[in-house]
Structure formats: structure tokens, C-alpha cells
Amino acid sequence: MTEHRAIIRTGATVSVGPRPTTAPGPGELSIATLYAGLCGTDIQMLRGLRDDPSPVIGHEGIARVVAAGAGAPDWCAPGTLVAVNPTHPTDPGFLLGHNVDGLLQERTLLPASALTGGMVLPLPATTDVGLAPLLEPLAVVRYALGELRAFAPRTLLVVGDGTIGHLALRAAHRWLGEDVRVVLVHHTPEGRAFSQGRPHRAELLLGIEELATRRWDAPVAALLATPRNATLAALEAVLAAAAPDLAVDIVGGLPPGATTPSLPGLDLAAVRAANCGGIPDPALVTTTAQGVRLLGHRGVGNRHLLDAAAELARAPEQYRDLITHETDLAGAARLMRSLAGSGHRLFDGRRLVKLAVRVNDREQT
Incomplete structure (x- = not known):
């Protein structure tokens, strides 16, 4: 053998x-x-x-x-x-x-x-196989922005400064339109300092504690690109800052049965799991009693991967x-x-x- x-x-x-x-x-x-x-x-x-x-x-x-x-x-x-x-x-x-x-x-x-x-x-x-590690995460971004585009946002709040967050801010105008204002929201000063030094930056860099101190042009879309242990706090922060004219895509993971007092009775993990691998199309969206449009997804569809591959080929240095x-x-x-x-x-x-x-x-x- x-x-x-x-x-x-x-x-x-x-x-x-x-x-x-x-x-x-x-x-x-x-x-x-x-x-x-x-x-x-x-x-x-x-x-x-x-x-x-x-x-x-x-x-x-x-x-x-x-x-x-x-x-x-x-x-x-x-x-x-x-x-x-x-x-x-x-x-x-x-x-x-x-x-x-x-x-x-x-x-x-x-x-x-x-x-x-x-x-x-x-x-x-x-x-370009050297860009291979970005292919699947950019496909995740393609999925999220494609679904959020249906709400015609004027402001995009990207919460999370890892790979997904940075890819989302760079692809936002490509897949949401040139008029959307892109805000990258950080959890740590170190993350914010890294973002400040990048060649491609969001229009505005914030700490998560600053979200509620600003007024946002509505409609607002939020992409939560957070680790599993930070997703609930991120959701609560964007709800406090931008509800009710808000659409949220939960890209980050959630523990089973996750809930928040801000949306009583709603199983957030079930909302996220309702869309898997690009099915159904369009994605299922939950409208809460507060009027917030909420969705999430696990994995991506093949079309998202192919779109991401085309985007990396189009603008690799971005x-x-x-x-x-x-x-x-x-x-x-x-x-x-x-x-x-x-x-x-x-x-x-x-x-x-x-x-x-x-x-x-x-x-x-």
C-alpha cells in the first residue's frame, strides 16, 4: 500500500x-x-x-x-x-x-x-491556484450579497474582520452596486489597525461598540461574518443600531437552539440552517415581529463558487x-x-x- x-x-x-x-x-x-x-x-x-x-x-x-x-x-x-x-x-x-x-x-x-x-x-x-484559499470564502460572500441585494440596501454593515469580512467589503460594490456605503465593524483594536493598513478599505471602519452611536441610511443590510461565539452579540448590536429597516444575513455559526431576547421565540440556528448549499433559491427569509428580515445559510451553491472563480480571475490583485x-x-x-x-x-x-x-x-x- x-x-x-x-x-x-x-x-x-x-x-x-x-x-x-x-x-x-x-x-x-x-x-x-x-x-x-x-x-x-x-x-x-x-x-x-x-x-x-x-x-x-x-x-x-x-x-x-x-x-x-x-x-x-x-x-x-x-x-x-x-x-x-x-x-x-x-x-x-x-x-x-x-x-x-x-x-x-x-x-x-x-x-x-x-x-x-x-x-x-x-x-x-x-x-491562478495561488488564490485557491479565497475561492470558497468569496463564494460565501457571493451568496450573502446576492441575497441581500434583494433588499436594495443603502448601507452595508459587515461585522467581522476576518477573511469573509474583508472579502465582503471588497466585493460589495461589485455585487450590491456602487451606491451602497460599506462599513467594516471590528471587535478589537488590533483588527481595526490591520484594516486601516490595507490597500482596499471600507468607507468607514468602526468598533462594534460604535454601531449604536451612528445614524445609518436605510435600508440597512448586515452581514455577520463572526465566529460562533460572537454571532449573537453581533446580531444584538446591529439590531440595536439599525432595526427595523434592516436585513441580516447570518453567515457566522451559531450554537444549536440559539436565541436572543431581542427576537423572543425565534430559533436563530434554525433560521440559518433553512438555507443550505444554495437550496432553496431564492433563500428563505424570516420577517420578525419587529419587521427585521433575517436569513442565514450554510455552505454555498455551485453557482456561487463559479461566480467567485470568475471574480478572482477578473480582479486578482483586489x-x-x-x-x-x-x-x-x-x-x-x-x-x-x-x-x-x-x-x-x-x-x-x-x-x-x-x-x-x-x-x-x-x-x-
């Missing part, structure tokens, strides 16, 4: 080690990751805040097809560039990097359900600087160990927004 290298979680440890390389069976696909990313949910898993079972994480990336099992579509030829939609809209048994081994390894075996479910997307051969760190598998394991044992997002003295992990050299795949 052959083996390949992977970043493996074992209990509280993270290390590079061998994994068996299995040839694809009927309908399966073996892919070689070129570049993969590390996202906020991955960091939560490293810190023990989520109990997802996969020992190999990573759901953001671009790979090449290595081999296809019998019955795979004709386009699955070796060498084809592909992206994998990590969230199956109807099969909870396929959640890449969560309950199915992810992309932070030299070979990933995708089950037949990934192909039959349309979760593997061929990409143009000219795709997004590239958000990849703040790049390394190989060994370096990524070192970074992941550091993050697992800390509560911050600093590494090598710099704020981490998006990590790009070189998993395979292009010439060797």
Missing part, C-alpha cells in the same frame, strides 16, 4: 504524518491538492470548540485530478483542475474536512456521492493581499499548533487573515 503526507489531528496534537493512499473505486475520485486554506471553523476545531470527527481538515482549495474510478464522468481526466463544494445540500454525510477527510493532504479520495451530487467542479486551466501567510505542510502544522494553544490570530508577528498551504508542487502532481 502506498502512502502520502497529511496534516493529522490526533487528540490535542497536530503533525504531518502518513496516510494510506487508496485507489479510487467505482464513481470515486482521487485528487491532489495544490493549495488549501485554513478557515475560522478549522481554527475552532483545533481549539476544541467543535467536535467534527475528521482527522484531516481543510475544505478550501484547488486540486488536480489524479485518477478516477469506473463510471466517473468523462471530464474527470488526470490533470484537470477542480474545486470541491464542501457542503452537500442534501447529504449530511458529506461535509469536506469535517466528517470526510479534507484537503490538507497530498491525496484526497472523494466518495462517489461527491461526483453524483455535483460537488466537484472543473476549473479553467488558466486558474483580493490577493488577504493571503497573509503562505507555507508548506510542515509549516502549516506548526502554525496550527500555535493557533490551537492560543486565543489570538498572530503568527510570526503578523495578523493571520488567510493561510495558503502549498500541499503539492504543481510539477509533481
Whole structure:
């Protein structure tokens, strides 16, 4: 049996080690990751805040097809560039990097359900694979802004200064229109200082405590790009600042059964879970007794991934600087160990927004 290298979680440890390389069976696909990313949910898993079972994480990336099992579509030829939609809209048994081994390894075996479910997307051969870690998060932004556009907002409040937040402020005029005012809302002075130094900035940078001190041009849309433990506080802040002429997309995670006194009786986690993988289309929206339009979503549809790929190809330099760190598998394991044992997002003295992990050299795949 052959083996390949992977970043493996074992209990509280993270290390590079061998994994068996299995040839694809009927309908399966073996892919070689070129570049993969590390996202906020991955960091939560490293810190023990989520109990997802996969020992190999990573759901953001671009790979090449290595081999296809019998019955795979004709386009699955070796060498084809592909992206994998990590969230199956109807099969909870396929959640890449969560309950199915992810992309932070030299070979990933995708089950037949990934192909039959349309979760593997061929990409143009000219795709800039160095931007791979931004593809799935930008697709999340495409999903959110596409749904919020229906409310014709004049103000967009982006709460959260991680990858999603920074991608959203840069894509807002592209997908919401030039007239919307974009505000990026931070939780820490360090995050605000990072945003201030970026080449592409929102019209206004605020701390979350400042939201209620301003008057906002309505209608107002809010995109909550927050970690699971900060989403409720972010929602309460935007409700206090902008209700009732407000539409909110909860991109950030929520604990099961999450509620807020500001919206009594409403299961916020159920609102978010009502839209998964781009289904239904358009998304289900809940109008609260206070008149607030509330929606959320898990995962993205294939159309969002393809739109994001087209946007990265159109304007790569508008997004590239958000990849703040790049390394190989060994370096990524070192970074992941550091993050697992800390509560911050600093590494090598710099704020981490998006990590790009070189998993395979292009010439060797």
C-alpha cells in the first residue's frame, strides 16, 4: 500500500504524518491538492470548540485530478483542475474536512456521492491556484450579497474582520452596486489597525461598540461574518443600531437552539440552517415581529463558487493581499499548533487573515 503526507489531528496534537493512499473505486475520485486554506471553523476545531470527527481538515482549495474510478464522468481526466463544494445540500454525510477527510493532504479520495451530487467542479486551466484559499470564502460572500441585494440596501454593515469580512467589503460594490456605503465593524483594536493598513478599505471602519452611536441610511443590510461565539452579540448590536429597516444575513455559526431576547421565540440556528448549499433559491427569509428580515445559510451553491472563480480571475490583485501567510505542510502544522494553544490570530508577528498551504508542487502532481 502506498502512502502520502497529511496534516493529522490526533487528540490535542497536530503533525504531518502518513496516510494510506487508496485507489479510487467505482464513481470515486482521487485528487491532489495544490493549495488549501485554513478557515475560522478549522481554527475552532483545533481549539476544541467543535467536535467534527475528521482527522484531516481543510475544505478550501484547488486540486488536480489524479485518477478516477469506473463510471466517473468523462471530464474527470488526470490533470484537470477542480474545486470541491464542501457542503452537500442534501447529504449530511458529506461535509469536506469535517466528517470526510479534507484537503490538507497530498491525496484526497472523494466518495462517489461527491461526483453524483455535483460537488466537484472543473476549473479553467488558466486558474491562478495561488488564490485557491479565497475561492470558497468569496463564494460565501457571493451568496450573502446576492441575497441581500434583494433588499436594495443603502448601507452595508459587515461585522467581522476576518477573511469573509474583508472579502465582503471588497466585493460589495461589485455585487450590491456602487451606491451602497460599506462599513467594516471590528471587535478589537488590533483588527481595526490591520484594516486601516490595507490597500482596499471600507468607507468607514468602526468598533462594534460604535454601531449604536451612528445614524445609518436605510435600508440597512448586515452581514455577520463572526465566529460562533460572537454571532449573537453581533446580531444584538446591529439590531440595536439599525432595526427595523434592516436585513441580516447570518453567515457566522451559531450554537444549536440559539436565541436572543431581542427576537423572543425565534430559533436563530434554525433560521440559518433553512438555507443550505444554495437550496432553496431564492433563500428563505424570516420577517420578525419587529419587521427585521433575517436569513442565514450554510455552505454555498455551485453557482456561487463559479461566480467567485470568475471574480478572482477578473480582479486578482483586489483580493490577493488577504493571503497573509503562505507555507508548506510542515509549516502549516506548526502554525496550527500555535493557533490551537492560543486565543489570538498572530503568527510570526503578523495578523493571520488567510493561510495558503502549498500541499503539492504543481510539477509533481
